Amino acid sequence: MYETKYHKASSADEAARLLAAAEDGKFLSGGQTLLPTMKQRLAAPTDLVDLSQIDAMKGITIDGKKITIGAVTTHAEVASSSELRDVCHSICDLAGMIGDPHVRNMGTIGGSIANNDPAADYPAAMMSLNAEIMTTKRTIAADDFFVDLFETALEDDEIITAISYTVPSKCGYAKFPHPASRYAMTGVFVSKNVDGTVRVGVTGAGASGVFRHEGMESALAGTWTADALKDCTVDANAMLSDIHADGAYRANLVKVLAGRAVASSC
Amino acid sequence: MTTVSMTVNGKAVSGDVEDRTLLVDFIRVNLGLTGTHVGCDTSQCGACVVHVDGKAIKACTMLAVRAEGSEITTIEGLAKDGELHPMQAAFKENHGLQCGFCTPGMIMAATEFVERYKVSGIELDEAAIRKELEGNICRCTGYHNIVRSIEDAASKM
Structure with missing residues (x-):
């Protein structure tokens, strides 16, 4: 160093x-x-x-269906929060799948989304949950926050202070972890909102990073079952392709994992 | 140089370090506690795991200056009054190591998660042990005896 x-x-x-x-x-x-x-x-x-010792940026607040997670809250804290698990277990499950226990004791939600690694877990949840990213300057919708691989809407001196979202009526996350790194080869977070709308966030697969899949969203808005996805198509040319998995393999994973996420949702 | 102070294995210590010094280097070089190992240098293998304020972390992925004021436990801090910690004894009894290089990290990781499961009341079965060991790599044993050692120790802790 x-x-x-x-x-x-x-x-x-x-x-x-x-x-x-x-x-x-x-x-x-x-x-x-x-x-x-x-x-x-x-x-x-x-x-x-x-930033990790800024007290105002620590902790989880639950106000009815409104969840706010401070930016320097660790993955281990999110994974082990029984209060959060009671209202939205999928975000706890996701946090518990990041890296390994030692990484989870240090790594933070703010750091994860600010880095916007195309294989990080949290960005899929932020997109699917329609989260708001609160910063020292403004509030940014997840749809506008994640720009490209390792690139976000953050300005150089702008700091994420917290993220916030409303618990949907159903949500779930499924991930195919890389066997060595535990990063997502593909991870899909699905949410069904009270008004019936659906948001599907996909990480690890897209050539431009995390993305939403509109075809799956409308299929799931019709019927909330894994089976509803059978006619959906995922463009293999828009997927990452590398030594670990080519575009077609990842495109298939997106569909398979979306189905598993729906099946495990509650 | 920056002066850092922390408590390591119950003893107040301090030393002058460059800001870029990793906690593991402070522990090994400044304090001479070479039980904490560096296996990979890429933050993957877990041989350097120590407890910082009760949490298992990779000492190769934390700056020493960040640990200012922390309570740290290393593998040297587990045995009490010449008696091995139950986890250390279990690794010995169950042949939980071969070359032994990963063992300090394995034991520090295991003592933390056994305690964590005990507090949360969740059952620590074999699958849970294997999942909790995701951050610790062993290149000799094939893990079976490590898992058995931890199962054995958990029943005695």
Whole structure:
């Protein structure tokens, strides 16, 4: 790792100020992607501004059907929250599938979505749940937040403070983890809202990162069963294709996992 | 250089480190506690797992400066009064190691999740043990005896 200067922020405002004063700084949250990247010298920020100990950005708030999760809440905290599990178990299940237990003890929801790794789990949930991404500057709808591979609508000095969503009437997540890394080769989050509308968020598969599948959304809005997906098509040319799985394989996974997500939803 | 202070295995320690120093290097180089291993350098193998404020984390993926003020337990901190921790004893009894390189990380991971399951009241069956070991890689044993060791220790913890 190249030299860097560490700063611990105690508020989001202080963090933004520290970053503005840095030559080429980066925000650090759980560090489970950034630090390995720095160890391999693929990133070399002059300064790291640690957000993980900002108390105002920690914790889960449940207000009826409205869920708010602070940006530096760890995956382990989301996975093990019995209060959250009672109202929306799928998000807890998803958090419990990220990486491994040690990663989950450090990694945070804000860090995951800010990084927007095309194989990360949370972006699929954010899209499907129509989540709002709250930042130091504004509130961004998930549809507008995820721009491209590792690219989001965030400005350089903008910090995610929390995410928020309304619990749908049904939701579920199914994932085919890469056998070594546990990243999603494909992961599909499905939600059915009170008004009958459906949102399907797909991660790990799209060549431009997380995406929604409108064909599946309308099929599931008709009938909420895995069988309803049988005539849906997923464009293999729009999928990632790599040593682990080609586009056609991933396109098939999208359909299979969407069905499993529906079957496991409640 | 930055001065960091923390409690390691019940003892207050401090040292001067570069901000880029990983917690595992502080533990091994500054404190000379070489039981915590570095297996992969890519944050995947779990040989470096220690407890920070009771949570199992990869010491190779946390900066030492971030651990300021923390309570840390390493493999050297498990045995009490010359008696092996039940998890250590179980690995010995059940042939839970061959070369032993991954063992400190395995044991630190296992002591944490056995405790976590006990507190939550969820049954720690074989499938749960195997799932909880996803972050720890062993290249010798094939895991069977590691799982047996943890099952054995869990019944005694």
